[in-house]
Amino acid sequence: MTRFILSRLALLVPTLLGVLVVTFLLLYVAPGDPVQSMVGERADAETLARLRAELRLDDPLYRQFGHYVGGVLRGDLGTSYITRRPIVDDLLERFPATLRLAGAAMLFAAVLGISVGIYGAWRPGSWIDRAATFAAYLGVSFPVYWVGLILILVFAVHLRWLPPSGSANPVYLILPAITLGMRSVAFLSRMTRAAMQEVLQSDFIRTARAKGLSQTRVVLSHGFRNALLPVVTVLGLDFGSYLTGSILTETIFSWPGVGRYVLTAIDKRDLPAIQGSILFLSLVFVMVNLLTDLLYARVDPRVAYD
Amino acid sequence: MHRILLATTLVLSACNDQGGDGTLNYYFTYDPRSLDPALSTDVPTGEVVSLLFDNLTQFDPDAQLKPGLARSWETDAAGLTYTFHLRQDATFHDGRSIKAEDVRASFLRALAPGTTGGRSWPLYPIKGARAYSAGQTKNVQGMVVRDDSTLALTLEEPLNVFPKLLAMPVAAVVPTPTPSDFDQRPTGSGPWRFVSWSHDDAIMLARNESYWGGAPRADSLRIRIIPEPLTQAAEYESGQLSVVEVPVGETRRWEQNHADELQRRPGLKDLYVAINTTRGPLKDVRVRRALNHAVDVRTLLATVMADRGVVSAGSVPPGILGHDSTRAPFGYDPARAKQLLSEAGHPNGFSLKLWRTQRAELARLAQSIQQNLAEIGIRAEIVERDASSARAAVRNGEADLFLTDWWADYPDPENFNYPLFHSRNKGPGGNYAFLSDAPLDSMILRARATTDEAEKGRLSRDIDARVFELAPWIFLWFPVDVWASRPDVRGWRFPLVFTGQRWMEAERIQ
Numbered sequence: 001m002t003r004f005i006l007s008r009l010a011l012l013v014p015t016l017l018g019v020l021v022v023t024f025l026l027l028y029v030a031p032g033d034p035v036q037s038m039v040g041e042r043a044d045a046e047t048l049a050r051l052r053a054e055l056r057l058d059d060p061l062y063r064q065f066g067h068y069v070g071g072v073l074r075g076d077l078g079t080s081y082i083t084r085r086p087i088v089d090d091l092l093e094r095f096p097a098t099l100r101l102a103g104a105a106m107l108f109a110a111v112l113g114i115s116v117g118i119y120g121a122w123r124p125g126s127w128i129d130r131a132a133t134f135a136a137y138l139g140v141s142f143p144v145y146w147v148g149l150i151l152i153l154v155f156a157v158h159l160r161w162l163p164p165s166g167s168a169n170p171v172y173l174i175l176p177a178i179t180l181g182m183r184s185v186a187f188l189s190r191m192t193r194a195a196m197q198e199v200l201q202s203d204f205i206r207t208a209r210a211k212g213l214s215q216t217r218v219v220l221s222h223g224f225r226n227a228l229l230p231v232v233t234v235l236g237l238d239f240g241s242y243l244t245g246s247i248l249t250e251t252i253f254s255w256p257g258v259g260r261y262v263l264t265a266i267d268k269r270d271l272p273a274i275q276g277s278i279l280f281l282s283l284v285f286v287m288v289n290l291l292t293d294l295l296y297a298r299v300d301p302r303v304a305y306d
Numbered sequence: 307m308h309r310i311l312l313a314t315t316l317v318l319s320a321c322n323d324q325g326g327d328g329t330l331n332y333y334f335t336y337d338p339r340s341l342d343p344a345l346s347t348d349v350p351t352g353e354v355v356s357l358l359f360d361n362l363t364q365f366d367p368d369a370q371l372k373p374g375l376a377r378s379w380e381t382d383a384a385g386l387t388y389t390f391h392l393r394q395d396a397t398f399h400d401g402r403s404i405k406a407e408d409v410r411a412s413f414l415r416a417l418a419p420g421t422t423g424g425r426s427w428p429l430y431p432i433k434g435a436r437a438y439s440a441g442q443t444k445n446v447q448g449m450v451v452r453d454d455s456t457l458a459l460t461l462e463e464p465l466n467v468f469p470k471l472l473a474m475p476v477a478a479v480v481p482t483p484t485p486s487d488f489d490q491r492p493t494g495s496g497p498w499r500f501v502s503w504s505h506d507d508a509i510m511l512a513r514n515e516s517y518w519g520g521a522p523r524a525d526s527l528r529i530r531i532i533p534e535p536l537t538q539a540a541e542y543e544s545g546q547l548s549v550v551e552v553p554v555g556e557t558r559r560w561e562q563n564h565a566d567e568l569q570r571r572p573g574l575k576d577l578y579v580a581i582n583t584t585r586g587p588l589k590d591v592r593v594r595r596a597l598n599h600a601v602d603v604r605t606l607l608a609t610v611m612a613d614r615g616v617v618s619a620g621s622v623p624p625g626i627l628g629h630d631s632t633r634a635p636f637g638y639d640p641a642r643a644k645q646l647l648s649e650a651g652h653p654n655g656f657s658l659k660l661w662r663t664q665r666a667e668l669a670r671l672a673q674s675i676q677q678n679l680a681e682i683g684i685r686a687e688i689v690e691r692d693a694s695s696a697r698a699a700v701r702n703g704e705a706d707l708f709l710t711d712w713w714a715d716y717p718d719p720e721n722f723n724y725p726l727f728h729s730r731n732k733g734p735g736g737n738y739a740f741l742s743d744a745p746l747d748s749m750i751l752r753a754r755a756t757t758d759e760a761e762k763g764r765l766s767r768d769i770d771a772r773v774f775e776l777a778p779w780i781f782l783w784f785p786v787d788v789w790a791s792r793p794d795v796r797g798w799r800f801p802l803v804f805t806g807q808r809w810m811e812a813e814r815i816q
Contacts, residue, residue: 030695031691031694031695031698031699031703032692032694032695032698033697033698034694036694036697036698036701036734037694038347039424039425040345040347040348040425042425042427042725042731042736043734043735044424044427044734044735045426045734046436046440047427047439048734050419050440082339083339083340084339084345084489085489085490090505093505094505094506098509108382122325140449149536149537149540152536152537153540156540157540157544160544160545163541163544163546164537164538164541164546165532165534165537165541166507166508166530166546167507173494192493197749200643207623246707251533251534252534252537253537254506254530254531254533254534254537255509256505256506256507256531260506261506262532264336264337264506265400266692266693267694268575268694269694
């Protein structure tokens, strides 16, 4: 296991280097002028030229890249052109909020999606199962943006049960977590249902029933544990993408996370902030994938990495 | 079941945090880049700087220039040297008195070459400021402290708008030397003191009890960062925001549901299509006039913008010196447009590219303009880019047409005429039409320099008339702002310039 972890961590280096090179080149060729975004309207040519020189934007590509990589190797992702703060500070300040939202969305998705999936496999064709199937189709079909606004309209504006947006206390998590987790509920419920149905047809389930175990014990202890592997895969992938790509949800609910930071950075052509964010988020995604792989071994003893 | 619902509602309602009766709740669409005046290039930074700091001069909500730290000022006969007399009762939030030397030090700090990426052009008119900013000199010779309460500023050339430039955020006075975290936790002197800033979330301010202009009425001001306009509206409707700008698409509904809460007035803004006067057929003024006759501005305004605008016949909006309300707009006249195109040698029209940014309301507008142009044979391809890319292309002169807007920083015809039409400002300076007209340039410079207000008014009217004649834009309209303030909020009006509302009179009533 240790060897597996070490080899995966070693793979991080070429992965992140690849991300760094591709991001750097893409941003180099992308249109837009970071210096114009910094100084706003009515800037004169001399000021623009001076800033370009200060930011090394006139240097040849290889020198700019070398300078950037040198900083990254020292753990310095650079300074934002716009806020003039170290990018690492900006990201670390916002990441806990993103983590809270992703965690809440996953919890919501896992509890609801798995429960509905198990029930559907246990009582296929029941009204709950059919309703869940229908809801799952809706869940994957509705755009996040639309769902978020509808939830705000219903629960914040009309019923006034919940705040529309913000992050002042845990109550503020409810609507964005539902919005973000909704697609996972749909996927997870269908995935769990299919996996459970397959497992429940197995010989060992028949044996468990023949032993006289209660239906609950058969389904949860014997059935669900064996159906868990694909569910863990979906959970891991979704959690990774929530941590790295909840821009829309964060925007609709004014959630102060990394997604909005990236969006602002792109909008302002804040090149170091975009590069730093993408590198940071790539690291997060790879680490979540690694943890998911490690979870496989816990869930299914047949999976061994040594 | 009902009890459970009621209990849930009570618990959740208790969690809705408005910050108490003494707190007013405002919002920005995005996080300020900094709270340091020297870095104020964006609207949120400028707004919050105007709350935390003081300038020599300042604007009220109606964009009238008022004394700030300077209780009065005068200029010499040539309009070259301005002498400012500072009030003696002003202090920073740490209790230190504000003296003329603080003003000078603040200006030097904002101009310093190391202050990367600021917006120091409002201070450039001071003699030697530009050279100092470029690192060529060690001092700004045009700034002289006469005594603790007198500061003389000598300009490179006469500029009558100079006192208005000093109300810009970059000219705010700061307590120097500033600590390293000044951009995050500033000490100012304005009507509000800094309390906290949670990035992308909220800024909390408390009233300055010892403010020289009297303390604000409310205890505190919370500024939330809410990027999505529909969420802003929902926050307002659920009572979480004290004021909100009504989203364009929601105007009709709000006019019905919130009629008593609405405030409506033309802002100091232009919405227009810049015509690049150096490209192909667009060099010909007859073609540019044809474009103006081709677009059905009144219908667009009603259908796309819910009538939130005043059709324009020039660039200077109502309420600004030089605006001429008697001049008739070009008017929708496709036949006249076709005739003009024929006279210019393009009876079968031609192709061009219409650039726009990704703002939602501009999408429908661009499509309608495209359709109008097609009716006279002009095939317009819409090029949609994010704001940064679109502006970069336009500033480089790569766009034929660019659908955009202009917001005044300060209420003066100069803020329209000089950046938008003087040949010095082609491209990055704001003249997206790349207009270069010697008589116009000369009038603009004279209007900037004169010390005679009547002559400035006459010249400004002539400039606007000349601009209209040259048709460097498709003139659309002066946008009308529509804001709402909650029934329990009193004493707040939305400002005509972004630094004009300092929340002094606003309060929540029971």
